[in-house]
Amino acid sequence: MQNLLSIDVIKECKKGNSMAQHMVYKQHASAMYSISVRIVGNTGEAEDVVQQSFIQAFSKLYKLDDESLFGPWLKKIVVNNSIDKLRRRKVQFLSLDDDHHSVMALYSAPTEIIENRTDTVECIKQAILQLPDGYRSILSLYLIEGYDHSEISEILGISESTSRSQYARAKIKLREILKNNFKIQR
Template sequence: MYNTCLRITGSEMDAEDVLQESFLSAFRNLKNYKGTASFGSWLKRIVVNNAINLVKKRRLDLESVDDIGQFDDRVVETESRDISYDVTVVNEGISRLPDGYRVVLTLYLLEGYDHKEIAEVLGITESTSKSQFNRSKKKLREILREELQYAG
């Protein structure tokens, strides 16, 4: 749960605050747990929502692309060579992404949300979610290439 908070908020201090608030919220609302999903799933949903709400409070700027058109869900690879990255380097790269990019990338790739769910949770359109995801992948590749250049 802490790692989920950290990936979404991008800050250790914020992640700790969100996690603590989420557990308090879950405890206060335990009577509302209906058992239709596992307790862990219910708690994780609270954690994710609280983390997203914190990021929104920091003025999450998601660019609307409704008039640009639909994006293809397929991953477009711009490089053919296979580069392997250390998990630590990738996590650091994700943490360097702008809030909007980091949140959408985290929810889609790491938390398993689809673009429709992301749109509902963040109050954006599906096309905006897809756009942010595609842009976040591109930006992450740039960050990782920079890291690779500095390391090499």
């Protein structure tokens, strides 16, 4: 029943119904903001991205054939706009193609670095926000948003090996931040 209500609301949005658009905004804004802030790492910029994304989504809603896909479609718009925001900041993604052994050494499975903490999630969120833009965006896209390295390479215009190496470096940097800033033992 909830899905049908959402589909009807999206259909109303397509007709330009501002009340329906407000309902959709209220339903999705918080989640879209969370996605954007994890990628851009700045609350003000994330708010701008979300506003821009909703404006873009509502103005191009006629292109969406299946109203039930609005959520994933909006998420893709937010991710792309967040990445564009980073590009405007001229984030550099360094390739480690020439140093294959370093990449393999860095790209290991994550180990448990936090034990018996009640504030674990908040510690990790704060540490992720301290990562450099390139690291944070790849880590967020891979771990949190569920994109694979092939998709990330397309989104960011980098090679898959660069995505993998940046992800590996991001994990190492995240461990350092957690260990140094939050006194977490390995």
